[in-house]
Amino acid sequence: MVNKIFMIATFVGVPLSVIGTLMHWSSILMFIIYCLTIVALSSFMGRATESLAIVAGPRIGGLLNATFGNAVELIISIFALKAGLVGVVLASLTGSVLGNLLLVAGLSFFVGGVKFKRQSFNVFDARHNSGLLMFAVIVAFVIPEVFSYEMTKGETLSMSVGISIILMALYLAALFFKLVTHRGVYQHSEGGNEHEEEPEWSQKKSLLILVLATLAVAYVSENLVHTFETVGESFGWTELFIGVIIVAIVGNAAEHASAILMAYKNKMDIAVEIAVGSTLQIAMFVAPLLVLISLLFDTKMPLVFTMPELIAMVTAVLLTIIISNDGETNWFEGLTLLAAYLIMGIGFYLL
Template identity: 80%
Template structure:
């Protein structure tokens, strides 16, 4: 049923997006059409990456899901940077970190926990990712914030560029560590078993890759037009630039990951669910954000890696809470509810700012 609904939304949403753009419909109507279309397209991306995950295994499958899921947000952010909306981009990056660690992980743990009393995942991966989360968010994001207090804009941007290059290099090294030099060294029972290998993928490898590519191209078109509706929609609903970036852009941009992680948790495939939630956060902090800093140098308004104090505090709290819950390698519905509660509290705060 859900697949049919998303199919209808996709095949109706894409043409309506094109027609509405050409005919200059109201920004509010277009905003709704664009968001629904992106979410529908993201469902196809999620199903395609789920098919690939069955073939390639939890780690690579989770990485693929996070990568193509973040591709949507990266595309939206590039067009936002081009339009000079640096605040929206920084807020959307914050929203991705909060959304993945609190909303996606929280929903996954909660939904999976309602069906299974205790769910287990690779504790070695959890601890490895915890260290990277502390480095990526608490070290690499807090340091520019602190040093920028005594620097001019030029020096702050130079510091941001330097940190961005280090983050990208370390992220690539982390992938090399997990997928090449230490592949299988910290393998969990779930990964080592033959359970998921017996499952048939919905689509073959070639078809899944083709659908991913087509959906990404369609999302790029819709996302470019979505950015142009932010200002008018924000004024109409009384939404701040911060709220649009942290809640709206982050949820729409990460729709594929949200759906996939929850589905995987419901099927008790917690290694994939956690890899999607945490792996996506690491990719945003260590790759997407630094890449956007470097890309912003090509535009009129550059983006330093400096967040507002509410954004910074929220991300640090989210990281510490997620680490404290996930570090034991098992979870339940109440821990998921705790993460969701933290997300709602922060959402209310950003709405009222």
């Protein structure tokens, strides 16, 4: 039933997005159409990556989900950079970190915990990811903010470029570690019947749908960016709120849906890999890549966040590490993460 609704929304939303853009419909109306269309397209991306995850395993499946899910946000951010909306891009990166660690993980733990009293996942992966989260957010994001007070804009940008290259190199090394040199070293068996499950689509069909959905999202996202200014003025939303909450939720809709579905099926390894793996990809690959891409545009983007953004991200990382480091979860821990997200959401709305 839900899949039919998303299918109808996709086949209605994509043509409406094209027609509305060509006929210059109201920005507020188009903002709603664009957002709903991206969410509907993201559902197809989620189903395709779920099919691939059954064939390829939880780590590669989670990585694929995070990558194609983050592709949506990357596309939105590139067009926002081109439009000079650096504040929106930095805020959307913050929103992705908060959304994945608190909203996605929180909903996954809560939904899965309601059905199963106790759920477990690979504790070794959790601890490995904890170290990377600490490095990516607390070291690589905080250091530029602190040092930038004593630097010129040019020096800050140079430092951001250097840090970005280091982050991307370490992220690629982390993938090599998990998928090549230490693949299968820390095994963990889940309670589900994933080996008996049949994928919804074949591997070729899944990849084709992923590519087509990503191309459609790219078109819709480019037009979505042009509605931000009008929508912000109409509803009294700041660039910070649009980026942290709206863009982050819409841009990460694919992994939101997939992670919750995996948790409901008691496939916590995949759910955690999507939530935490997506955060690591945002912090260690997408954000640095956007810094480098911004060098091609008139407005450059240093890797310097505002103090509220930094404090929110550091808090989310520490809370996630404390909750997930034992390799087990339940509905109350999920509710704790959701409560933290709501508190931060109120703060960013009123800021």
